[in-house]
Amino acid sequence: MNRTGAQILCESLVREGVEVIFGISGGTVIPLYDAFSEYPQIRRVLVRHEQAAAHAAAGYARTKQKAGVCVATSGPGATNLVTGIADAYMDSTPMVVITGQVATSFIGKDAFQECDITGITLPIIKHNYLVHDVRDLARIVKEAFHIAQTGRPGPVLIDIPKSVQMAVTEFEYPDSVDLPGYKPTAEPDYSHVTCAAELLNRAERPVIMAGRGVIVSQAYEELRQLAEMYQAPVVHTMLGLGSFPPQHDLDLGMIGHHGTVAANKTVQAADLVLAVGTRFGDRATMRTRDFAPHAVVVHIDIDPAEIGKNVIPFASVVGDAKTVLNMLIPLVQPAVRPEWIQQIRTWRSTHPLVPCARTSKLSARTVIRNVCRSADSHTVIVTGVGQHQMFTAQEYMSPRTNGLISSGGLGTMGFELPAAIGAQLASPEDAVWVVAGDGGFQMTMQELSTVVQEGLSIKIAIISNGYLGMVRQWQDLFQQRNYVDVALHAPDFVKLADAYGITAMRVETEEEIGPALRKANEHSGPFLIDFVVDAEENVYPMVAPGASLDCIIESPEKVAA
Amino acid sequence: MEEKLHTLVALVQDEPGVLTRIAGLFRRRGFNIESLSVGHCEQHRLSRMTIVVKGDDAEVDQVTRQLDKLINVVSVTDITRCDMVARELALIKVTATSEDRSEIMQMVDIYRAKIVDVAPDSVTVEITGGEDKIDSLLTLLRPFGITEMARTGRTALIRGAKSSINN
C-alpha cells in the first residue's frame, strides 16, 4: 500500500513499539503531526521547549530501558534539542530524535529555518541520518532504533525534509538491518574471562566498581551474586547508583569527587578493582594517575573504546555486563575475608554523612535524606545538577533498582523536571520525585505546564538555598569566598505552582518535613514543596579538583586520615 | 611512550558525510591527521582510506577503537607493524632554466620519476614512492626553486595474499 513519508514514519514507530513521543510542532513537521493524528496508539506529549522534549525522552528511556522518542521542527526546534542530545550521548541513553528539515530542493540555500542539524550533532551523537529519498525512510527508522538500543546505547537523529514527509511510496518495514560497520556486542572472549577470574581468585582486598552499564544490561542479580559469593564490597559511579541495594552490608555508596569516605578509601586500599560498565569518568576516579594505586584493575565494558581510554586496566573483557558476569561467576572461587570486610565496615561506620548547615535554617542534606528515606521500591527519584544532586546521590537509599535518574556526564541543569515527565510516563504506576535546585529548576520550570496538561502526579522538592550552590561552594573553598554571580533571585515557587494549578507548600523547619512529604505522596495530583534551606551548607565529603581519591575533605574542619 | 607515525587502513561506506565524521572524530579527540587518502576500492560501495596519524601506541589504539565505532566505518586496522607497500604520489613544479634542465632530468631518472609537463622555464615532475624517497628528491630539487607541489599522502596495502583489513 502506498503511503506518505509521514505515514511511513508513524507505521515504523508503531512497529518499534513506540508508545510516547515528546515534541513541539512547526513548519517542517506539519505533515508529520498531521499523520500522527491517525495514530492514537502513540501518545503525543506537547512540551514547552524542545530541550525538555529531549530530556523527557531521556527520562522515559532510562526508566523504561528502551529508546525514548522526541520530535522537533527544523532550525530553532532542532537546535533546542542539542543539549538534550549531548546529555543522552554522555549518559549512553537510547533515544531516537526526529527533526523536520526544509524540502530537499531548499537544502543548502539558507532557506527559512534551515539548519544543518546532522552537522551540528555529529560529535554528540551515536549516529544520524538526513533522509534524501522517501524509499529509504523505513530502513533508516529501523536502523536508528537498532543502533540506539543495542550495544552501548545512545541517541540517533533522523532529519526528514518536509518534501520526504509528503512524498509517497510503497511501505514495507524491513525485518532486519544490514549494517556491516556496526558491531554492537562482541561475544566475550573466554580466555579474557578466565584471565579476569584468575586475578580475582588471587586478590585479597577486592572491590567492585559498578557503573551504569550494570543497569543498562540489567545485571543486578549477577552483580549481587558475585559480590556476596566473592565477598567484595561494591562502590558506584554516580550513574551506577541503583544497580546494587544501598542497604546491603557490602554497599559503600558512591566514589569520586563527592564519594563517601568509605568508598574512596576502599578503592585506594584495594588490591583489585573489578570495574563493570563504567568509563572511569574523571569525577569518579579523580586524578587518574593516583586511582587505586595498589590495585590490579579488571575492566568489563561493552564498548571496546573504553578499555584503556582513561584508566589502563591490567585485564579486560569486552562484552555485555550480564553476559560477562554470568561467564565469570562460575570461575570465581567463593571467599571469606573477614578482615577486609571488617575494615570497610569500620570506614563506613566511622565516617557518617552529617548535615552541616551553618545557621539554624534547614539543612539541605536533612531534607534530601528524608526524601530518599521515604522512597520505596515504587519511587523514582530524578535530580537536577548541583549540591542537591550530590546530596541525593550520597543519601540515595532506595530499594528500587534503577531508581535514580540524574544527568551525569554532561551535568545538565534543567534536566530534572522534563526527565521526570518522561520517567512518569514510562512508569505511570510509580511515584516520581524531583529533587531540584532553585537555580536549575528555573531553567526548565515552564514544563510545570506540561505536567498539568498531561495530568501527571509528579512530586517536586525544590531545595531553595538562594544560590547556584555548587558554584558557590567552589568559590567558597577555592576562590576565597569571592562570590561572583551565584546569589540568585527566584520567584515565589508556591505562588508559581499555584499559577499553574499545582498544589504547593513551603517548608522551613525540620518538624514539617515528614508531614509535608506524606501530604505530597497522598495528594492525587502533582505537588510542589519549596524547602527553604541554609544558604551555605557545603557538600562533604569532597575530593578537591585535581586531587587523588584519598585526599578527602570530610568537613570544613576535618581532612579524613 | 614514544610518538611515531602509524598507518591505519579503513574500509568505509561510500556515503555523504563519511569524511566529515572521520575528520570530526580526529578533531574532537585531539588527534592530528598527518595525511589521509581515500578512493574507491575492490568492494562495491566501499572506499578505502589510508590515514597516517602520529601518536604513541596507546593513543593510536584509542583512536582506532573510536574510528571502529563509527557506523559507516566497516573496519579499521593499524598496519604499521605489518610488512606493507606504502606509496605516495607527488607532483612537483620546478623552476628549470635551460642550463639546469639536464641536471634536473638526470635526477628525475635516478629516482625513476617522470617529467609530466614542460614549460619554457619550468618542469613538472611526477614521483611515486615512499615518503623518504619523495623527501630526498625534494631536497635535491629545492635549490632549483620549487614553485608548487602537491602530495597525495600515503596509500598502503599489506604485502602478500592476506587482506589488509581484518573483517
Ligand SMILES: Cc1ncc(C[n+]2csc(CCOP(=O)(O)OP(=O)(O)O)c2C)c(N)n1
Ligand atoms: C546548564 C548548566 N549551566 C551551568 C552549569 C554549572 N553549574 C553546575 S552546578 C550549578 C549550580 C546549580 O544551582 P542550583 O540548581 O540552585 O543547585 P544547588 O547547587 O544550589 O543545589 C551550576 C551553575 C551546569 N551544570 N549546567
Ligand SMILES: [Mg+2]
Ligand atoms: Mg540552589
